[in-house]
Amino acid sequence: MKYRIIPVTPFQQNCTLLWCEQTRKAAVVDPGGDLARIKAAVAEEGVELEKILLTHAHIDHAGGSAALARDLSLTIEGPGRDDEFWIEGLPKQSQMFGFPDVEVFTPDRWLEDGDRVRFGEVTLEVIHCPGHTPGHVVFYHRPSALALVGDVLFQGSIGRTDFPRGDHATLIRSIREKLFPLGDEIDFIPGHGPMSTFGLERQTNPFVADRFG
Template structure:
């Protein structure tokens, strides 16, 4: 597979910031740079990559906290999330106070993403799927040839995203998982926003929140 990935846990929340790169061109995107920019850039340099953009799944602090600084430092465009998460990005100063994080700058994405859009990383293309519920503007990225999905905080190994934040909705999240993620295929591996990777098929069998047996 010419799309490669490496996860870098960042922030006290151990959020999975992911480096995605095209093996042919060595051009890369960083997905959800929540913080610890030096650690992210060290991973980029170690692999000889050329960062070309920032991709965001949603507007929560642990996923976007390093975005403004990284974009300014390297002049990178920001793509995502869906514009329904604009209020989360605008509230970054409040989020930092709430969770005891150092102050971070707010920002405006260069491109808001919609259901059916595509994003590129080097010569590779990923599908954008709008998966609200954890936040109203949450998106996931799916690389169909490699059967790889980056799902942010929609789905975890053995769990699902929280829905007790402003404009979160449990029923909407369940629909996003069952109607947007499952049709992509049981053999799809996914990188969640926190914790280990899994496959959609494994979660359909074992995840207590969204296993098929719950809806039989």
């Protein structure tokens, strides 16, 4: 599996294009906006976009989903159903944060812990990691030792928990009990900022490092 990170929206959210090397079939994770930039990356890589995958439904991650799905006839998979209230509130989020008007949508498939999502010959494992939002999921590609963690974990930080139905203790458990056991060597793409590894965060992250546990 190959990937390309495409920063989008004023929040510089890490939208990620994933594709199968054998079939050139692709998925885009968290298309929050700047759809022209996303479409340009798809064209530059010469891949065929099949579906949209969402880690959670905050506007910088999900805001462009309905329009992109309509424009390119894509299905939307994710996030978990507990994020439905965030999807319903997308118009309010757009006003609050000064985003262009966005459309409410219903995912073609809500995702749960243990589910699989597929494009081409690639299979991603779905891990439910609540705390930042209640329906937040992580996508894990075991053969590549790569996880797309949305806003659960960042290099040196963790996701905010002061939004509705966020919970700090739940987020810490998600990271320590769901993500870190995957292995220190796992690279992860966060929703914002540079990539890191679970091992580095276990050593140095002031919120979840082992020595602070």
